[in-house]
Amino acid sequence: MIMGFELSIILAYAFGLILLYIVGWILLIPIKLIIKLIWNGVIGGAMLLLVNLIGGIFGITIVINPINALIAGFLGVPGVILLLILQYIL
Template sequence: MNIGKVVKKLFINIILGVILLIIINFVGSYFSFRIALNVYSALIVGVLGVPGLILLVFLKFMV
């Protein structure tokens, strides 16, 4: 697999993950639910995709 394709896919996943985190934070603001938007959460969602987002939401409920 070409390294350029991997980096491109990771970058696209990170951008989509950030957009999903912003949407969740916008909707969650009505329920006092927020997930920090930082490099680590963007990388988790970027690498794992939607399961990473579910993981962050689950971890937020655990803490």
């Protein structure tokens, strides 16, 4: 009887640890996504500013409006390159 009681406690702890791991993993995924979006937004905004500062010397500028800011924010550096390519195509 004593051995069965200890086994049930060990199983309860193991189940609790597994459940805690699963809940932590589920909550961690959105945090990683939010951090990635914030990082891309910062890098994209810095690239827009850099392109306008340095590119202004050569006549290459990107108008900063909400749509361009969203593209640069979600995609980061590839978004700024996309905006430059689209500007010269259109």
